[in-house]
Amino acid sequence: MEENNLSSLEHEIKRRRTFAIISHPDAGKTTLTEKFLLYGGAIAQAGAVKGKKSARHAVSDWMEIEKQRGISVTSSVMQFQYEGFCINILDTPGHQDFSEDTYRTLMAADSAVMVIDASKGVENQTRKLFKVCAMRNIPIFTFINKMDRESRNPFDLIEEIENELGIPTYPVNWPISSGKDFRGVYDRAKKHIISFEATGGQNRVNSVEADLSDESLGELIGADNREQLLEDIELLDGASEEFDLEAVHGGRLSPVFFGSALTNFGVEPFLESFLEMTPPPLPRNSSAGLIDPFDSSFSAFVFKIQANMNKAHRDRITFMRICSGKFDKEMDVLHVQGNKKMRLSQPQQIMAQEREIIDEAYAGDIIGVFDPGIFSIGDTVCSPGKKFEFEGIPTFAPEHFQRVRQKDTMKRKQFVKGTTQIAQEGAIQIFQEPYTGMEEVIVGVVGVLQFDVFEYRMKNEYNVELIKEGLPYSYIRWIDNKDIDPKTLKLSSDTKLVQDFKGNYLLLFSSEWNIRWALERNEGLELSEFNRGELQ
Ligand code: G4P
Numbered sequence: 151m152e153e154n155n156l157s158s159l160e161h162e163i164k165r166r167r168t169f170a171i172i173s174h175p176d177a178g179k180t181t182l183t184e185k186f187l188l189y190g191g192a193i194a195q196a197g198a199v200k201g202k203k204s205a206r207h208a209v210s211d212w213m214e215i216e217k218q219r220g221i222s223v224t225s226s227v228m229q230f231q232y233e234g235f236c237i238n239i240l241d242t243p244g245h246q247d248f249s250e251d252t253y254r255t256l257m258a259a260d261s262a263v264m265v266i267d268a269s270k271g272v273e274n275q276t277r278k279l280f281k282v283c284a285m286r287n288i289p290i291f292t293f294i295n296k297m298d299r300e301s302r303n304p305f306d307l308i309e310e311i312e313n314e315l316g317i318p319t320y321p322v323n324w325p326i327s328s329g330k331d332f333r334g335v336y337d338r339a340k341k342h343i344i345s346f347e348a349t350g351g352q353n354r355v356n357s358v359e360a361d362l363s364d365e366s367l368g369e370l371i372g373a374d375n376r377e378q379l380l381e382d383i384e385l386l387d388g389a390s391e392e393f394d395l396e397a398v399h400g401g402r403l404s405p406v407f408f409g410s411a412l413t414n415f416g417v418e419p420f421l422e423s424f425l426e427m428t429p430p431p432l433p434r435n436s437s438a439g440l441i442d443p444f445d446s447s448f449s450a451f452v453f454k455i456q457a458n459m460n461k462a463h464r465d466r467i468t469f470m471r472i473c474s475g476k477f478d479k480e481m482d483v484l485h486v487q488g489n490k491k492m493r494l495s496q497p498q499q500i501m502a503q504e505r506e507i508i509d510e511a512y513a514g515d516i517i518g519v520f521d522p523g524i525f526s527i528g529d530t531v532c533s534p535g536k537k538f539e540f541e542g543i544p545t546f547a548p549e550h551f552q553r554v555r556q557k558d559t560m561k562r563k564q565f566v567k568g569t570t571q572i573a574q575e576g577a578i579q580i581f582q583e584p585y586t587g588m589e590e591v592i593v594g595v596v597g598v599l600q601f602d603v604f605e606y607r608m609k610n611e612y613n614v615e616l617i618k619e620g621l622p623y624s625y626i627r628w629i630d631n632k633d634i635d636p637k638t639l640k641l642s643s644d645t646k647l648v649q650d651f652k653g654n655y656l657l658l659f660s661s662e663w664n665i666r667w668a669l670e671r672n673e674g675l676e677l678s679e680f681n682r683g684e685l686q
Contacts, residue, residue: 166514268301548594568612
């Protein structure tokens with residue numbers, strides 16, 4: 151019996167794949183996700199997830215402010231089944247105003263799919279998200295999308311990814327032309343082409359497979375395309391890296407696929423290869439060493455807290471990534487940071503578009519639990535017999551800053567309470583100018599929408615109106631040297647010294663030039679862009 155349980159645990163965990171999809175807005179992340187769900191049978195027709203802004207609300211319409219702005223503030227998680235795999239997709243907000251949550255979500259993924267628009271190449275937001283994935287050395291798969299439009303030369307695109315992101319690539323397939331003439335892809339491992347045929351439908355497309363040597367190839371893809379393809383393959387085989395799965399798993403080589411999410415060209419072959427190459431749940435570092443996902447005792451960490459999903463109840467939903475074992479809704483768990491045994495309340499998962507209360511879940515899965523306000527980002531939950539803490543979630547450098555205070559001086563207490571609580575949840579970061587008390591607070595955010603959420607919540611939940619003043623800084627760096635007296639640093643006049651609420655010193659800069667200036671004038675000064683959560 152025991153053995154049976156173990157093998158079913160192993161079977162369940164082995165078939166899990168938990169990944170994030172990252173891209174710059176409009177590259178096609180939502181369209182690609184939707185096609186995955188469609189293939190997995192989780193939705194019945196294209197357009198159910200994305201498309202009209204109103205349809206999008208069905209998925210993540212949790213906060214009032216989302217309705218007002220018609221965008222997705224939150225990152226959501228979707229689970230579906232495909233060919234025996236149990237897939238968890240971590241969605242990252244697609245709008246320009248993405249937030250620190252987007253970065254934190256990446257901490258819960260075992261790999262990432264990077265969607266790139268073939269006519270645009272590497273864009274700003276992709277660059278930022280990539281950096282965070284690269285920090286964890288997780289595998290990163292590239293899907294070059296919109297090949298049905300006039301695209302840039304595929305060799306140039308590959309070169310740009312390698313140069314801009316600093317990761318070698320391995321094209322798993324190669325496009326046959328682009329735009330109206332896009333015919334399909336050449337699969338380098340199988341050495342054959344998959345030619346697609348537009349069906350006008352939104353589901354699967356017809357595809358024909360043929361060998362390079364097939365007489366009929368010219369007819370299938372056109373004589374010119376055949377010629378070009380042969381030339382490309384020769385160049386590619388001569389120039390590109392060897393395929394090395396270990397390097398892929400270490401985040402040192404990105405497999406590249408070409409396709410068109412909208413027309414379904416190349417999506418299914420991509421999904422299949424990707425699922426084969428991407429790893430099942432990975433071990434995670436903790437104060438007790440690496441925690442093996444197949445360990446039968448349950449453990450998880452909190453990577454996201456969603457406040458007030460139900461305004462009537464002022465509740466919070468805390469999202470946890472299960473790192474080992476199996477979760478059972480009847481089980482007792484230990485909240486390590488709170489040193490408290492408890493039962494997780496209303497555990498739920500998001501299956502495609504619906505939130506469902508669940509009875510069990512496995513390593514690799516993400517669960518949302520009802521939180522009366524006890525969890526913080528990075529907290530560990532585990533079986534009561536164990537007691538360890540997972541490596542914390544880094545604090546990411548905000549890029550926008552405001553100085554804020556309350557309009558009504560009588561509301562001081564609420565101002566301090568609201569600001570502190572919202573910061574504890576991780577919705578904003580707060581800083582102080584040393585020695586000024588908490589009269590005014592500097593709020594730092596990764597995406598400007600966080601300012602709106604903060605202001606909205608201060609008004610609605612704490613009844614405090616704010617006076618805000620934009621600050622001209624765009625960069626913040628943690629001072630890593632513990633032995634430096636920050637007051638003695640030589641800084642340019644437009645650099646500001648601040649402290650976070652743990653007492654760490656940081657510097658605010660208005661340009662990268664100022665950062666270099668500070669480093670040059672202060673020998674030995676060490677600055678960092680992330681503040682890694684340290685193990686106790
Ligand atoms: P995002 O989540 O990365 O922001 O991108 P999303 O999927 O919403 O796609 C952005 C736009 O690009 C959408 O058009 C979508 O239809 C289009 N698109 C996605 N994949 C492809 C592709 O392979 N080929 C082409 N030609 N277009 C693609 P839209 O007009 O902005 O939105 P909608 O009116 O279609 O909803």
